[in-house]
Amino acid sequence: MGEHELVVRADRALTPEGERPVTVVVDGGRITDVLPGTDHAVGARRELRPAEDEVLLPGLVDSHVHVNEPGRTEWEGFASATRAAALGGVTTIVDMPLNSVPPTTTTAGLKAKKAAAEGKLAVDVGFWGGAVPENTGPDTTGALADLWAEGVFGFKSFLSPSGVDEFGHLDPEHLDTAAAAIHAFGGRLIVHAEDPTVLDSAPAASGREYADFLASRPDEAEHAAIARVIDTARRTGVRAHVLHLSSASALPLIAQAKGEGVPLTVESCPHYLTLVAEEIPAGDTSYKCCPPIRDSANRDLLWRALRDGLIDCVVSDHSPSTPDLKELETGDFGTAWGGVSGLQLGLSAMWTEAAGRGVPLAEVVRWMSEGPARVAGVRGRGAIEVGAQADLAVFAPQESFRVSVGELAHRNPVSAYDGAELKGRVRRTLLRGVEVTADSVNGRMITR
DSSP states (O other): OOOEEEEEEEEEEEETTEEEEEEEEEETTEEEEEEESSOOOOOEEEEEOOOTTOEEEEOEEEEEEOOOTTTOTTTOOHHHHHHHHHHTTEEEEEEOSOSSSSOSSSHHHHHHHHHHHTTOOSSEEEEOEEOOGGGSSTTTTHHHHHHHHTTOOOEEEESSOOSSTTSOOOOHHHHHHHHHHHHHTTOEEEEEOOOHHHHHHSOOOOSSOHHHHHHHSOHHHHHHHHHHHHHHHHHHOOEEEEOSOOOGGGHHHHHHHHHHTOOEEEEEOHHHHHOOGGGOOTTOGGGOOSSOOOOHHHHHHHHHHHHHTSSOEEOOOBOOOOGGGGTTTTTOTTTSOOOBOOTTTHHHHHHHHHHHHTOOHHHHHHHHTHHHHHHHTOTTOSSOSTTSBOOEEEEEEEEEEEOOGGGSSSSSSOOTTTTOEEEEEEEEEEETTEEOOTTOOOOOBOOO
């Protein structure tokens, strides 16, 4: 007795074989056995038995988080972001290469990120690199290879202005050069897909009406940009990933490309799957993000694509800022910073919507755990199975709560979910078999 590090006896657990009662054995921070049933005579130094109303989940993987530290730590930082992640059942995040200063577009920028993260992590953190004009010219793509050698998970690019001067967008020539270089060393290109020509021809965003902002980011901008990404992947062979899909108009393009075998994956986000344009109040810029939240008919099509496997995963695109940058007092959608803060709430928001649609919890969890881990290339996470890291969450699917931004662990009290009644609460999160607490700093920096 007492020979194992941890034993979890769960009457309900979401495993690759489905929801079932299991005994999970943990040693050295990894799952060493998953036994059917809960009555096995297995001893351990610690034992956990979820309550009758709780389900044991694999720790979620969120591969789209803007931590912003260093340089804009007042927007969000490693301590606050990873704490929020843990409270939402997320045990691994992959940090975006902007909006930190410096951005993660050089090995020096990556080192600055790692130095800023040291000693602050409640969960594990990996890093994306960035593909910008400065490192995608014919004579500069060695910088991408250097970042890949340092273990970044891939390279983010924008096809339209990013919103920050230090992270420029790629024109078609730079995109082709980057794609060819990334393909040469087996990397992954992830793309913010909005077409700048379409955006330039759309009416400018201004004022308090959300409909006016929505008109400034039309479906055609995503459609045209995704067509370019697909063409680039088809010609170069690069593994391409479409970030934060909001427009269902591009789904036929995506289906055709996947049917042809183009190396393409696609993500969407909780705010596109749970919120709708027609319900956004005038002047409430907490909802502003790019690409934008669209209407309910569009949302229904995204859900269908998710269930059909056309969309590969669901991640937060947690993109916070300070309250003043959201222009909360003026409510001007034209000048407010674009980004939704939802890292801590993604699972609850998705489950609330899914339950209303009759979608099983197991599907939601797969989209938010195994899906992002597979797409990003995060190994040994996202499933309750032998050999995986013992990252687990205990979730009460029937518990409801009302969101109050002041009670969230995000650095700034701004969220489109403020005041929402959500269903399902994460009650505890374990990283490598150890429960994450308010003062935990057991997270590690991980590489590909």
